[in-house]
Amino acid sequence: ETGVTQTPRHLVMGMTNKKSLKCEQHLGHNAMYWYKQSAKKPLELMFVYNFKEQTENNSVPSRFSPECPNSSHLFLHLHTLQPEDSALYLCASSQDTEYGYTFGSGTRLTVV
Amino acid sequence: KQEVTQIPAALSVPEGENLVLNCSFTDSAIYNLQWFRQDPGKGLTSLLLIQSSQREQTSGRLNASLDKSSGRSTLYIAASQPGDSATYLCAVRVNTGNQFYFGTGTSLTVIP
Numbered sequence: 001e002t003g004v005t006q007t008p009r010h011l012v013m014g015m016t017n018k019k020s021l022k023c024e025q026h027l028g029h030n031a032m033y034w035y036k037q038s039a040k041k042p043l044e045l046m047f048v049y050n051f052k053e054q055t056e057n058n059s060v061p062s063r064f065s066p067e068c069p070n071s072s073h074l075f076l077h078l079h080t081l082q083p084e085d086s087a088l089y090l091c092a093s094s095q096d097t098e099y100g101y102t103f104g105s106g107t108r109l110t111v112v
Numbered sequence: 113k114q115e116v117t118q119i120p121a122a123l124s125v126p127e128g129e130n131l132v133l134n135c136s137f138t139d140s141a142i143y144n145l146q147w148f149r150q151d152p153g154k155g156l157t158s159l160l161l162i163q164s165s166q167r168e169q170t171s172g173r174l175n176a177s178l179d180k181s182s183g184r185s186t187l188y189i190a191a192s193q194p195g196d197s198a199t200y201l202c203a204v205r206v207n208t209g210n211q212f213y214f215g216t217g218t219s220l221t222v223i224p
Contacts, residue, residue, distance in 0.1 A: 006155075042116070043201075043214040090155055100146040101203070101212060105155040 003027045006091050006104035013081065014112055021076040021107045023091030029102070030095060032074040034066060037088040037106070049074060081111045114139045114206050118215035125192055126223050133187040133218045135202030140180045146212065147176050147187050148201040156201060159187070192222045 004025045013019050025032060034046040046060045049068040063085075065077040074091060088108055092101040115138045125131050135145070144163045148156040160169045160176040162185070168177040175188040189196060199219045203212040 004155075040216070042216050043203075045211050048211065088153070092156075100144065100158055100161040100205075101156075102158065103148070103156040106153075108153060 004091060004093055004102050004104035006089075006107050008107060009105065010108045010110075012110045012112060013078070015081060015083070017081075018077070018079040020078065021089055021091075021109075023074040023076075023104055025072055025074075025091075025093040025102070027093060027102060028095070029093035030071055031093060032068065032071070033092045033094075033101070034074065034076050035090040035092065037090055043090065046076075078109075081109075083111050085109065086111045114142075114204055114213040116202060116204055116213050116215040118200075118202055118218050120218060121216065122219040122221075124221040124223060127192060127194060129192050129222075130188070130190050131192055131220070133189070133200050133202075133220070135185040135187070135215055137183045137185075137204045137213070139206065140183050141207045142180060143205040143207050145176075145178055145185050145205070146203045147174075147185075148203065150199045150201060150217070152199075159200075189220075192220075194222045194224050196220060197222050 007022045030051050032049045035043045037043050045058050047066040048055045063080050067075040088106045090106045091104040094101050117136045119134050142164050146161045147159040150156050162169050162178045173190040178185045199217040201217045202215045205212050
């Protein structure tokens with residue numbers, strides 16, 4: 001395990017469902033991130049949390065709602081998604097800016 | 113906005129060959145650069161992190177170099193093995209903010 005754990009690994013949901021993705025890091029890092037990875041496209045940053053405070057929101061649709069209750073846990077709440085939201089959702093963490101990212105294994109989301 | 117380009121998009125080599133993957137970025141005001149490996153459907157595994165003040169980093173058969181002034185980094189893989197087959201991603205952290213900008217990756221296949 002990389003120290004960043006994501007659950008579930010796979011998720012299939014209908015467009016009217018509500019679900020949540022979970023990320024947990026055991027590294028003592030102070031920043032956590034959500035990225036979206038679609039086929040043939042670079043990773044897209046969605047949200048950044050620094051010391052539990054959201055510092056960036058890259059014009060993400062409101063059907064994606066992040067939550068960071070503490071510095072070790074990060075959630076991504078999903079509702080009324082579209083088929084084009086199907087992708088690999090990756091969580092990462094880092095300690096300050098001197099160090100790199102540690103990624104989780106991702107959640108493969110399919111919206112039907 | 114920082115743009116990161118990786119060439120080639122795909123590469124196929126026979127086992128045992130030495131190879132170089134390329135990464136270029138448009139804004140030289142970077143904080144650090146990180147190389148990752150991604151296996152199909154999986155998360156990203158960190159390979160090497162180079163700070164902006166460094167010229168190169170080495171780990172086993174991997175060597176990453178950084179030339180900030182020209183906006184380039186290379187990842188050298190010595191004596192390639194079939195287990196090296198994966199997509200290799202380059203990511204650049206800019207001096208402001210907490211975000212890494214990713215390239216689209218190079219898909220490497222090492223043929224036994």
